[in-house]
Every structure is written in structure tokens, then in C-alpha cells.
Amino acid sequence: MPDRSRSRERFLAWRRTVADRLATGFAVLMTVLVVAPLLAVFSYLVVRGIGSLNLAFFTHLPVPVGEKGGGVANAIVGSAMILGIASLIGVPWGIGAGIYLAEYGRGRFASLLRFTADVLNGVPSIVIGIVAYALVVLTQKHFSALSGGVALGIMMIPTITRATEEVLLLVPLAVREAAWGLGVARWRATLSITLRTATAGVITAVMLAFARIAGETAPLLFTAFGNQFWNLNPNQPTAALPLQIFTYAISPFDEWHRLAWAGALVLIALIVGAVAMVRVVARRGMFQGAS
Amino acid sequence: MGVGVQVEQLNAWFGATQALYDIAMQIPANHATAIIGPSGCGKSTFIRCLNRMHETVRDARLEGRVRIGAMEVYGNGTSAVEVRRRVGMVFQKPNPFPTMSIYDNVAAGLKLNGFHNRRVLDEVVERSLHMAALWDEVKDVLKKQSGASLSGGQQQRLCIARALAVQPEVMLMDEPASALDPISTSKIEELIFQLKEQYTIVIVTHNMQQAARVAEYTGFFLMGKLIEFDKTEKIFTNPSDKRTEDYITGRFG
Numbered sequence: 001m002p003d004r005s006r007s008r009e010r011f012l013a014w015r016r017t018v019a020d021r022l023a024t025g026f027a028v029l030m031t032v033l034v035v036a037p038l039l040a041v042f043s044y045l046v047v048r049g050i051g052s053l054n055l056a057f058f059t060h061l062p063v064p065v066g067e068k069g070g071g072v073a074n075a076i077v078g079s080a081m082i083l084g085i086a087s088l089i090g091v092p093w094g095i096g097a098g099i100y101l102a103e104y105g106r107g108r109f110a111s112l113l114r115f116t117a118d119v120l121n122g123v124p125s126i127v128i129g130i131v132a133y134a135l136v137v138l139t140q141k142h143f144s145a146l147s148g149g150v151a152l153g154i155m156m157i158p159t160i161t162r163a164t165e166e167v168l169l170l171v172p173l174a175v176r177e178a179a180w181g182l183g184v185a186r187w188r189a190t191l192s193i194t195l196r197t198a199t200a201g202v203i204t205a206v207m208l209a210f211a212r213i214a215g216e217t218a219p220l221l222f223t224a225f226g227n228q229f230w231n232l233n234p235n236q237p238t239a240a241l242p243l244q245i246f247t248y249a250i251s252p253f254d255e256w257h258r259l260a261w262a263g264a265l266v267l268i269a270l271i272v273g274a275v276a277m278v279r280v281v282a283r284r285g286m287f288q289g290a291s
Numbered sequence: 292m293g294v295g296v297q298v299e300q301l302n303a304w305f306g307a308t309q310a311l312y313d314i315a316m317q318i319p320a321n322h323a324t325a326i327i328g329p330s331g332c333g334k335s336t337f338i339r340c341l342n343r344m345h346e347t348v349r350d351a352r353l354e355g356r357v358r359i360g361a362m363e364v365y366g367n368g369t370s371a372v373e374v375r376r377r378v379g380m381v382f383q384k385p386n387p388f389p390t391m392s393i394y395d396n397v398a399a400g401l402k403l404n405g406f407h408n409r410r411v412l413d414e415v416v417e418r419s420l421h422m423a424a425l426w427d428e429v430k431d432v433l434k435k436q437s438g439a440s441l442s443g444g445q446q447q448r449l450c451i452a453r454a455l456a457v458q459p460e461v462m463l464m465d466e467p468a469s470a471l472d473p474i475s476t477s478k479i480e481e482l483i484f485q486l487k488e489q490y491t492i493v494i495v496t497h498n499m500q501q502a503a504r505v506a507e508y509t510g511f512f513l514m515g516k517l518i519e520f521d522k523t524e525k526i527f528t529n530p531s532d533k534r535t536e537d538y539i540t541g542r543f544g
Contacts, residue, residue: 106349197389
């Protein structure tokens with residue numbers, strides 16, 4: 001009897017070990033499967049695009065077919081301008097709505113707002129482009145960086161709103177009570193304590209929204225429109241990296257295809273760079289905020 | 292200096308459930324008063340009515356009169372923010388602001404109310420940390436370490452310093468030592484002993500020895516009612532109510 005129970009115990013231990021290994025292996029496999037496509041895309045971009053990258057690509061304007069060289073300098077600047085306008089609209093609006101939902105949002109209006117944000121999140125980007133076209137382009141009677149920024153800004157709002165709400169709700173009630181207990185007014189406690197405690201999460205939310213819109217092409221087609229020349233006036237048609245890539249990619253010319261690959265590589269690198277930079281800056285500012 | 296607290300006809304509810312019934316109490320200035328009673332008897336609710344924290348809970352409401360010194364806590368012209376500035380609170384679980392340095396935690400109450408004179412802030416932070424018996428342990432890392440990096444007992448003293456920095460007249464403590472180890476607990480008790488020279492202290496506690504050690508007056512709550520309120524000595528040696536006696540002799544709760 002004792003012998004049998006001992007062998008049974010050994011069998012159980014063996015089974016546990018095997019189950020543990022299997023579960024761990026499965027998790028590792030899934031992780032690899034998630035990371036693999038990302039690495040594949042990125043390395044393919046590097047392979048196809050790096051050959052056309054040189055200083056001129058960043059400093060020169062596009063050139064007509066047949067001419068050698070040329071770059072996307074105007075598109076990089078144009079993208080920065082459009083994304084800047086979009087962030088000016090989307091970030092305060094989204095964070096404001098998120099604060100409302102997390103701190104004050106109860107009852108019917110709040111449910112309606114949540115529902116609207118979720119629906120807006122699912123609206124195809126081209127539809128948002130049409131809305132910006134109708135609101136801004138038709139009113140002004142010309143294409144502009146402003147209209148592109150409005151389109152992308154609208155796209156940022158629901159993502160930032162819902163994510164801000166989520167991270168604010170993660171801040172424990174005890175932290176809010178500590179602030180109220182000090183005789184700090186409610187709005188002040190919300191801004192300086194609750195929002196600040198959730199800063200890292202809010203920044204992640206903003207960065208997610210930013211990365212999502214930075215590569216958007218469809219809503220820019222009939223808003224920012226694109227431009228082969230320098231333009232720093234937000235009221236004029238403006239080049240953007242995704243638009244430039246689109247133009248190059250659908251062209252029948254091999255040289256332009258190479259430029260499209262290079263442009264895509266630059267676009268990805270800029271997004272990753274922007275996200276990384278904001279994270280570093282935010283982390284460094286963590287303790288100094290209030291002083 | 293501390294001021295007294297007068298409570299009359301205080302009733303409080305959470306939704307349809309009544310939590311406090313007709314509480315009347317005269318809490319004397321510059322003494323420590325302990326509130327004891329079994330779990331769920333309304334002790335915490337009671338002190339949260341004194342600084343209007345009760346109303347921050349959804350569906351909570353109350354009726355009655357509370358005076359802190361000359362201030363009508365529930366008077367028409369009195370704002371909750373004003374009350375809480377004069378009535379400090381220390382919570383059961385230490386709750387420092389996690390993203391702030393130790394210095395900013397202590398200075399938070401003043402800074403967030405628009406007070407920014409650096410020299411005065413430095414003074415207040417040092418004095419408050421001294422009073423909370425934490426200065427020597429943190430003086431070298433004031434602006435380098437986050438409040439959340441301290442040990443539990445240190446965090447609770449940090450929270451006391453933070454409450455002291457706004458110079459309240461009354462200090463409410465909701466089981467301030469129940470989440471702490473015995474050494475930290477005795478430090479907090481020593482602190483209460485010193486603080487009551489300058490502040491009126493109301494401390495909720497589960498621990499009857501603690502009440503006997505730190506408080507001159509004790510109120511015994513049971514099922515939302517104040518059963519007995521008297522000198523601590525009297526409560527623990529010769530209570531007038533049978534239920535108080537049952538509780539302190541450990542017959543229930």
C-alpha cells in the first residue's frame with residue numbers, strides 16, 4: 001500500500017510538471033506569434049526602404065517622374081502640422097470627456113456619452129474624413145491642413161476619452177479621499193491629484209490614439225489633399241507622409257515604389273520615436289510636477 | 292489650538308439604511324476622545340459626519356447639527372471644503388499621494404490651496420514632519436523619494452504630517468493604527484499623546500487597550516446608537532450601561 005501511494009504521488013508530481021511546462025510553452029508561443037508579425041513588417045520595411053534613404057530624402061521636395069533623387073521633406077513637416085492640429089483638438093477634448101465620465105459621469109447622459117464614444121470609435125475613418133470635408137472644406141471652399149487636423153482630431157477623441165476614464169477609475173478612492181480630507185476643492189483634487197496619479201496611463205492613452213491616427217490616409221484624401229511643394233500655412237492644401245506614400249505606391253513607376261517603401265519606413269520610425277520620447281519625458285517629470 | 296465639537300440629533304443614512312440614530316455628544320477641546328464599538332456600529336460613519344466626508348458617498352445623507360468651535364458644519368453658509376480645511380483626517384489605510392515626493396505629500400494641502408511661498412512651505416514641511424516624528428527618518432530623501440516608497444508605519448506618519456501641515460483645529464483618526472505592526476502602532480499612540488496638547492483628537496479604534504491608553508474620553512457605539520459617553524476611566528472601570536460592560540469585558544463584538 002505505501003508503495004502504491006508513493007508511485008501515485010510521483011505520477012501526480014510528474015503530471016503537474018508537464019502541465020506547467022505545457023502552459024508556459026503555450027504562453028511563450030503566443031507571445032512569439034504576437035511579436036512575429038510586427039518584426040516581420042518592420043524588417044521588411046527596412047529591407048525595402050533603407051536603400052532609398054539618404055539625407056536628401058529628408059531635406060528635399062518630391063521631384064517629377066524620371067528625375068533622380070527628391071525627398072519628402074514637405075510631407076514630414078505637413079504631417080507634423082496636421083498631427084499637431086489634431087492633438088490640439090483631440091487631447092484636451094478627449095481627456096476632458098474622460099474626466100467627466102470617471103469623476104462625475106452618472107446617470108443617463110453619461111451612458112449616452114459612453115455609447116457615443118464607442119460608436120464613434122467604430123466609425124470608418126473615411127466617413128470621418130467626409131464629415132471634416134463637409135464641415136471645413138466645403139465651408140472654406142478649399143482643402144487645408146486644418147480640415148485634415150479636424151478629421152484626425154475627431155478620431156482621437158473617443159480613444160482618449162474611454163482610456164482616460166479607465167485609468168482614472170483605477171486610482172483608488174482612498175487617494176481622492178485623502179485630497180478631499182485636506183480641504184482641497186473637488187475640481188482641484190481631480191486635476192492635481194487624481195489625474196496626476198493616473199498620468200502614466202493618460203499618456204499611454206494619448207500615445208495610442210496618436211499612433212493610430214498618425215498613419216491614417218483615407219480621411220486626409222479630401223481634406224489635407226496633399227501638396228508637392230512647401231506649405232506652412234494651415235489654411236492651404238498640405239502634404240502628409242501617408243498621402244505621399246499612397247501617391248507613390250499606386251504609381252506605375254519603380255523609382256516611386258522605392259520612395260514609397262522609404263516613406264513608410266520613415267513614418268513608422270517617426271511614430272515609434274514620438275511615442276518613446278513622450279514616455280521618457282513623462283517619466284522624468286514624475287516627481288517635479290507640483291513643485 | 293483645538294476647539295470642541297458639539298453634535299446634536301445626528302442621524303445618518305446610506306440610501307434607505309439608517310447608520311446613525313440621534314447621536315448627541317460634546318467632544319472637549321484639546322483632549323483625545325476615543326470612539327469604540329463592534330464592526331459596523333457606525334463609528335467611522337460618525338467621524339466622517341464631522342468633516343462632511345459622509346456626503347461624498349453616493350446616496351448618503353444626514354440630518355442634525357454639528358458644531359466645530361463656532362462653525363456650523365452643516366450651516367447654510369458653510370462649505371465642505373472650508374470644514375475639511377479646519378478638520379484634518381487620517382484614514383485607516385495609509386494613503387499618501389503615490390506620484391508625489393515626501394515633501395510634496397506634506398505640502399500638498401497648502402500648495403493645492405494656492406499657497407506657494409517656498410520658504411514658508413519648507414518651514415511647514417519640516418515642522419509637520421517633526422510633529423509626526425518622521426523628520427529624522429526622511430530628511431535626506433525629502434524630494435528624492437516618493438511617499439509610496441516608505442514603510443506602512445512611515446506612510447501613516449507621513450499622512451499625519453500631511454494633515455497637520457494645513458493646521459487644523461480638530462484631527463479625526465479612523466483606526467489609524469489598525470493596519471500597522473506593534474512598533475509603528477506605539478509610535479502613532481505616542482504621537483497622539485503629544486498632539487492632543489494642541490489639537491482636539493477624535494480617534495476611532497477597534498482596540499480597547501488603545502482607547503484606554505490614549506484617550507481621556509470614550510464613546511461606545513452599538514448598532515448606530517451612542518450607548519455611553521464618559522471619561523475613559525469610568526467607561527472601562529464602572530460603565531453605567533450593561534451593554535458597555537458586556538462589550539468591554541469581551542462578551543460580544
